[in-house]
Amino acid sequence: MSITPTNLRIVSTLKKHSMASLIEKGLRIDGRRLDEFREITIIPNYIAKAEGSAYVKVGGTVVIAGLKVGVGSPFPDTPNDGVITVNAEFVPFASPTFEPGPPDENAIELARVIDRSIRELRVIDLSKLAIIPGEKVYILWLDIYVFDHDGNLLDASMLAAMTTLLVAKIPKAEVKEDKNVELNKEDKASLPINNKVVTVTIGKVNNKLIVDPTVDEEQILECKLAVSISEDGRIAGMQKMGTGIFTEEEILEAISLAKNASKTLFSKINEAIKKAQ
C-alpha cells in the first residue's frame, strides 16, 4: 500500500521561502542557474571485485553502482536473450529519513525507471548474451546503492548505472561437457553496448522548472518529471513523480530542458571513461 509520506525531512520555513522566492527570480540558493547541474564526479571501476562499477557524486549525493555477472536460465518469453536485473537500495545512513528494511516504493520506482530506460532503448544487446540459446544465458545484476542523499537520486543513479555498464568487463563463458557453463575470469570482454542513456529530473516550483533539485529544494517541489534521454536525443522514458500537476506546456518545456542538460551528462560520462582507459 502506498501511503502519503509523513517522515519528511524538515526544512525551515524561512529557507523554504528564500529558495522559492529565489527560484521565482531565476536564481538558486546555491548560486546555480535553474537549468544547471551541480558539480558531477564520476569514478569508473571504483570497486575492483565487481565486473563493472562506478562511483558518482552529484553535489552531495553519493551513489555507487556495481555489476555482478552469473549464468542462469533465460525468461521463457525471451529464450535467446541474456537477463538484466536492476535493483536499488537506499542505505539507512544515507539520510535521517531512510530506514533499514527491504527497498521502499521510492527505491523500487527508481530501479524500475532505470531498468525500463535501459531495456526500452536496448542499451545492452541482450541477444548477444545468450550462451546456449534457450538454456543458458548471462544474468547481469546491476545493483545501485545510495550512500548519501542530497537530492536527485535518480539522475545520479542513472549516471552510475550507465557508467558501470560502459566500463564493465564480463568473463567469457565456456561450455563444458553436459552443457555445463564455466565463466573464465582470466578472459574478459566488454558488454555489447548499443546506445547510451541518462535521466534528467526536472522539478516544478510555483510554475518554474528547475534541473537537478537538491534535497532541500525537493521539499518545496510540487512535483518532478524524470526524462530519460538517449545520446541521439530521443526520449527513452518518462516518469512523473510527486503529488502536484503539470500542464502540457510545462511537460514540453521540461523535455527540452532535459535534452539540453543531457549533453552535459553524456560529456561527463564520456570524459570519465576516457580517463579510465
Next chain:
Amino acid sequence: MKSESIKLIDEKGLRIDGRKPDELRPVIMEVGVLKNADGSAYVQQGNTKVIAAVYGPREIHPKHLTLPDRAILRTRYHMVPYSTDERKSPAPTRREIELSKVIREALEAVIFVELYPRTTIDVFIEVIQADAGTRTAGIMAASLALADAGIPMRDLVAAVAVGKVNGQLVLDINQLEDEYGEADMPIAMMPSLGKIVLLQLNGVLTEEEFKKALELAKKGIMKLYEYEQQALKKKYVEIKPEEV
C-alpha cells in the same frame, strides 16, 4: 526482448482487434457497485476489468501516520491471481508497489486533502482481468469511487495509454499491442482543468512523436471523461424517491 516482426496493423490501417488507431476500446463504467465501501466503481475497457473502492475519510491506525493539516491518502493497486495469463502471486510485486505510488500521487493532486485533517482516505483498486491499461482503468475507477464517496475533488480523473505499434501511434493499447509494441505511455488528466496528474513513458519516442501522442491521449481522455460523467449521473438518476 520484444519481437518487432508481429504485424499489429493491417493494410487497411486497422488494428489487431479491428479498431482504428484513434479508437478507444468499448467502455463500461458503473458507480456504487459495492455495499460496504463508502464509494465504489467498476470500469471495463475492452477485456480489462477493474473494481475500485474508497473508505474514508476515517481515523488512521497506526496513529503516528497522522498529519495535522491534511488527510493522508493510502492507495493499493493490486492484481488478483487469476487476472493474468499465468497465475500472479497475490503478494505485491515491484510493479504493483510502483503503480500504487504513481496512482496515489495522481489522486493527491485531485482530492482536497486539507479539508480532512488527521484522517485517512483509503483507495483500493483490484484488477480482476488484465488486458493492458489496468493502471489507467484503475485510476478512473478510483476517481469515480471517490466521487461516489462524496469526497471533494478538483475534477474527475480520466486516463488512457497511448502506444506505438509498427511505428504508428495508437490510442488505448490492448495486451498484444503492449507486449509487441515499441512504446506505452499512460497518462491521466483532470480533463476540465487540462492538468496532467500522471505521466509515464515506457519506450522510445522522438519529441514530435511525444507531442502527437499527447494530442491523441487528450482526445481519448475527453471521451472517457464523458463516460465517467454519464456513469455518475446514472446512479443518482436511478435512485427512486421513496429510497431517499
